[in-house]
Amino acid sequence: MSQMDDQSRLMAEFSSQSSVGPTARIGKQQDVDLWHDSEAYHELIAYINTVSTTIQGLRLNGNYPVSPAITRLAGIFDQLEVMVHANPPTVVDNAASFFSCIEQGNKSYRRWSRSMLRDIYQMVENALPASKCFHVNELGEYLSGSFGNATRIEYGTGHELSFLFFLCSLFRAQILQEEDIAASALVIFARYLKFVRRLQVIYTMEPAGNHGAYSLDTFQFVPFLWGVAQLSYEAPFSPRQMLDADVVSRYRSEYLLIGCVGHVSDTKMGPFAMHSSQLWSLAALSSWSKIHRGLLFMYMDEVLAPFEIMQLIRFGKLMPFRKAQKGRQLEQAKLGVMSPLSRRQLELRLEEAEQRQKDPPVEPQKKPAKSVRQIGPWSTEFSDSESILFAGSTSTSLTDVSVHLQSPSKDDVEAVDTQL
Numbered sequence: 304m305s306q307m308d309d310q311s312r313l314m315a316e317f318s319s320q321s322s323v324g325p326t327a328r329i330g331k332q333q334d335v336d337l338w339h340d341s342e343a344y345h346e347l348i349a350y351i352n353t354v355s356t357t358i359q360g361l362r363l364n365g366n367y368p369v370s371p372a373i374t375r376l377a378g379i380f381d382q383l384e385v386m387v388h389a390n391p392p393t394v395v396d397n398a399a400s401f402f403s404c405i406e407q408g409n410k411s412y413r414r415w416s417r418s419m420l421r422d423i424y425q426m427v428e429n430a431l432p433a434s435k436c437f438h439v440n441e442l443g444e445y446l447s448g449s450f451g452n453a454t455r456i457e458y459g460t461g462h463e464l465s466f467l468f469f470l471c472s473l474f475r476a477q478i479l480q481e482e483d484i485a486a487s488a489l490v491i492f493a494r495y496l497k498f499v500r501r502l503q504v505i506y507t508m509e510p511a512g513n514h515g516a517y518s519l520d521t522f523q524f525v526p527f528l529w530g531v532a533q534l535s536y537e538a539p540f541s542p543r544q545m546l547d548a549d550v551v552s553r554y555r556s557e558y559l560l561i562g563c564v565g566h567v568s569d570t571k572m573g574p575f576a577m578h579s580s581q582l583w584s585l586a587a588l589s590s591w592s593k594i595h596r597g598l599l600f601m602y603m604d605e606v607l608a609p610f611e612i613m614q615l616i617r618f619g620k621l622m623p624f625r626k627a628q629k630g631r632q633l634e635q636a637k638l639g640v641m642s643p644l645s646r647r648q649l650e651l652r653l654e655e656a657e658q659r660q661k662d663p664p665v666e667p668q669k670k671p672a673k674s675v676r677q678i679g680p681w682s683t684e685f686s687d688s689e690s691i692l693f694a695g696s697t698s699t700s701l702t703d704v705s706v707h708l709q710s711p712s713k714d715d716v717e718a719v720d721t722q723l
Contacts (some may be wrong), residue, residue: 305530308693315531315628315665321709324441324444324617324618324619325441325444325445325617325618326381326439326617327614327615327616327618328616328617328618328624329616330614331610332469332610334610335561335610335613337471337606337624337626338607338613338624339347340626340627341445341608341618341623341625342622342623342624342625342627342628343468343622343623343624344607344620344627345631345634346471346475346622347468347471347607347622347712348603348633348634349633349634350471350474351467351525351528351599351602352599352634352635352636353483353484353636353639354484354487354488354529354532355528355529355532355636355642356532356636356637356638356642357484357485357488357642358485358488358489358532358533358643359531359532359534359535359536359638359639359642359645360532360533360535360536360537360641360642361485361489361642361644361645362533362558363556363557363558363559364449364556364557364651365489367486367644368482368483368485369486369490370480370482370483370486370488370607371511372430372432372478372479372483373479373487373490374493375429375488376430376473377490377491377494378430379430379446380494380495380497380498382422382426383419383426383498384451385413386415386418386419386503387501387502390409390411390414391631392411392412392505392506392507393409393410393411393503396706397533398632407456407509408455408506408508409455409456409505409506409507409678410508411506412451412453412456412502412506412508413453413456414504415502416450416453417453419447419450420611422444422449422577423446423447424439424440424443426445427439427443430465431478435476435477435478437473438478438621440619441472441620441622442469442472442473442476442557442621443536443621444473444617445465445466445468445469445472445617446466446469446471446620448465448615449462449463449495449618450463450502450720451497451499451502451508451511452463452511453571453607455509455511455670456505456506456508456510457509457510457612458499458502458509458510458511458522459510459511459512459522459578460510460511460512460523460606460612461511461512461606461612461613461615462499462522462603462617463499463522463523464500464606464607464612465525465614466472466495467525467580468622468713469621470487470488470491470492470525470617471621472502472621472622473487474487475621475622476527476621482718484644485644488559490526492529493527496523496526496559496562499522500566502523503522504570507511507610510522512563512611512612518579518581519581519582519598520567520579520582520597521564521570523563523698524602524605524606525561525602526560527559527560527563527582527598528565528595528598528602529559530558530559530563531560531591531594531595531702532636532638533558533559533560534558534591534593535559535591535592535638535639536638536639536641536642536711538591539554540554541589542585542586542587542589542590542591542594543586543587544586544589545560546560546564546582546583546586551564551565551568561665564582567579567582567631569652570667585598590594590641591638592638592639599636607626630686648710649650
């Protein structure tokens with residue numbers, strides 16, 4: 304009897320879930336002000352700045368945990384790549400059709416987009432735990448909206464914003480946890496960035512909106528913001544060096560920002576001062592933290608404020624349009640100090656060194672060596688995390704927990720370096 308009651312309860316819970324999915328809520332200019340006061344806006348800024356705090360000092364191929372959930376979600380792009388191969392760009396036969404293709408985009412993108420829309424929700428469902436499948440509709444909406452506009456064959460920062468909604472929603476739904484913060488940017492977003500660049504080049508997509516020479520990039524914004532955050536602690540080069548050819552060659556696969564600089568160099572001709580004046584101006588600044596602050600304000604003004612962009616964004620249960628709790632402040636990034644993840648890794652190294660100091664060497668046959676916790680590039684262990692994300696209910700705020708960073712003393716660092 305109790306089993307039947309449990310089944311009835313589960314059926315009732317499933318039936319109560321809305322199947323409508325996310326909807327557009329910004330229909331007039333005045334609604335932009337409501338968006339800036341919404342819970343979704345606060346959650347988005349909290350996520351952006353939480354990532355910025357966490358990834359400073361980390362490289363793309365660096366030492367951070369990558370969970371099975373991250374691996375499954377990144378695998379979605381492998382399936383989308385197969386669709387690109389199945390829908391190659393239309394071959395042009397003469398100069399007239401060539402210039403027409405360049406101006407309007409390659410029509411094969413529309414075939415790819417139809418294939419993507421047909422299968423993307425199933426891909427998302429396969430990447431989620433069975434207990435989270437009722438979020439497929441909303442997550443699929445955000446993800447499918449992040450690859451561009453099939454009618455105009457264009458891509459812009461509004462599509463990139465839709466992908467940020469997708470990433471933020473994964474944490475809101477507890478599909479990703481605290482230990483996944485770094486990998487959500489350095490694995491999933493980096494994989495997304497590589498894929499949409501491929502779409503832009505293969506299908507000659509047009510930029511959505513008017514970017515021109517005064518923008519950072521023709522299509523993207525967030526990789527510049529997070530790329531600067533990576534360099535805000537123990538950067539191997541200064542802002543003045545970021546456009547140098549040798550720096551780009553050496554670090555483009557390790558830092559999002561340098562990857563962006565390299566991509567701009569590969570796709571545009573002439574000096575940066577001519578085709579990317581805003582990016583060229585950043586190199587004149589002295590502090591990565593100051594650059595991050597300026598870029599964040601620019602992002603809030605030029606991407607999160609214009610009605611033309613925000614009218615296309617949809618809102619659902621995970622990213623609600625309702626007004627945020629009274630008195631809630633926007634989360635700020637904590638840059639220029641050791642991130643919680645890096646600090647935790649150093650603590651583990653200190654623990655390992657202390658343990659080796661306490662336990663004298665023994666014969667392996669007599670006493671097995673004591674195992675020590677480690678966090679490696681593909682480890683899923685991340686206990687006692689100090690991330691500012693809090694794993695609570697699906698409606699828990701991303702900003703309920705604050706972090707007080709305390710850098711290890713000089714003696715601690717020297718002790719680790721000596722013993723390791």
